[in-house]
Amino acid sequence: SFYNSKAFELAGITARTPDPPDGRYFKENGELNGRVAENARNVFSRVGKRETFTPEQRRDRARNGMKHMSQLFNACGLTSVHNAGTSQDHILAYEDCRKNGELTHRAYMMIRSPQAFTGLKAANISTGFGDEWIRVGGVKFVADGSASERTMRMSTPYVGTNDYGILTMTQEQLHEAIDDAHNHGFQVGVHANGDVTIDMVLKAYERALQKWPDPNRRHRIEHCTLVNPDLIRRIKANGVIPTPFWTYVYYHGEKWKEYGDEKVAWMFAHKSFLDAGIRVPGASDYTPGPFEPLMAIQSMVTRKDYKGRVWGPNQKVTVDQALTIATINGAYASSEEHLKGSIAAGKLADFVILEKDPHDVDPDQIMNIKVNRTVVGGKTVYGG
Structure with a gap:
């Protein structure tokens, strides 16, 4: 995750702030570079304005x-x-x-x-x-x-x-x-x-x-x-x-x-x-x-x-x-x-029909195979 300088200012984080034991504020040449890892992010949840909902x-x-x-x-x-x-x-x-x-x-x-x-x-x-x-x-x-x-x-x-x-x-x-x-x-x-x-x-x-x-x-x-x-x-x-x-x-x-x-x-x-x-x-x-x-x-x-x-x-x-x-x-x-x-007798009727068989295409093209139809519980939920 990355945060800008204003977020660090509002959170009270400086280059001298120690890392929490379960997170990190990354630095370059001794200065914060904006990158924050793991639970060090938690401090930012308390700063700035958030949109609220009922x-x-x-x-x-x-x-x-x-x-x-x-x-x-x-x-x-x-x-x-x-x-x-x-x-x-x-x-x-x-x-x-x-x-x-x-x-x-x-x-x-x-x-x-x-x-x-x-x-x-x-x-x-x-x-x-x-x-x-x-x-x-x-x-x-x-x-x-x-x-x-x-x-x-x-x-x-x-x-x-x-x-x-x-x-x-x-x-x-x-x-x-x-x-x-x-x-x-x-x-x-x-x-x-x-x-x-x-x-x-x-x-x-x-x-x-x-x-x-x-x-x-x-x-x-x-x-x-x-x-x-x-x-x-x-x-x-x-x-x-x-x-x-x-x-x-x-x-x-x-x-x-x-x-x-x-x-x-x-x-x-x-x-x-x-x-x-x-x-x-x-x-x-x-x-x-x-x-x-x-x-x-x-x-x-x-x-x-x-x-x-x-x-x-x-x-x-x-x-x-x-x-x-x-x-x-x-x-x-x-x-x-x-x-x-x-796909077996007695199991849920969940299956997908593809335009091409993954065995038959160039392996580098598998992700481009079109999904023709998706069936969940015997009902077509995509395609047809």
Whole structure:
């Protein structure tokens, strides 16, 4: 994120202001350059003027936004999504759109709002509550920085620097949060990009699963960007689901040079996860990454960015593997593989008709395949 000098002035941030433990004010030649990372952004939420809305206006805006997103999802061939940042406003928007017949995609709601999480626990509601349209998913926590912003916490520094990235949770905080959610019947999804953070999350999952065994909980590591053979072994052993970015190689391109080839070979490691027998899905992390699934399939198959440069070619997957990642493995990540993720008798009639077969086109052109028709619940919601 970037802020101008007036925002820094209003927030009282100067070049001498120390970084918070879970964020950073970036500098050049000792002066602020406007770039701010992770929880250092929080101070700006209290400065300047904000447009305000009545509760009724806010609810109506949320409903209209959800309706619009349903249309965008359907147009690119999406029938179900996992919303990894669900707030109380989102929950109401899903329900309002459904009542009005405007919800045309299925939602697995991963709860990030502390208020919503507290309310669900008080009502004795946990992961799995709901139906095939709107379902309560896991609870979401954030433990480090980002891959695209080059702030994820790693065991070795970024190329040419002494910067190892940012942690936003301690090991003890992870233990406390995961124990609480696990013990209340929730799947947990922790945002963890760097290898250091992934190790910390796995330690917390391993402890929770040892204290309260549940082999089918399917806890998740959201993004799970930089791995190694030992982390993959532990992910497999504990039934954990990694959800690597699937459009990032294509979309963010040049940013990966700051990691170096050795690291990139173990980033967004769909091939390594599949080889280990892990049912890995894909994830866009929209808005930081595009959500279009055909772009994602092309990105995973070619490992090329938008300029045509290849990053981590050892992690290329086949078209069939990419389609598996995009369909049944996503359903598995929400424990809904018995309902959707493949076309079979007794499953939900959710499918997409494409103009061309992804197997038959130049892999560099997969993202340009036209979506002719999207069907959800047996009803055409896009095309015809």
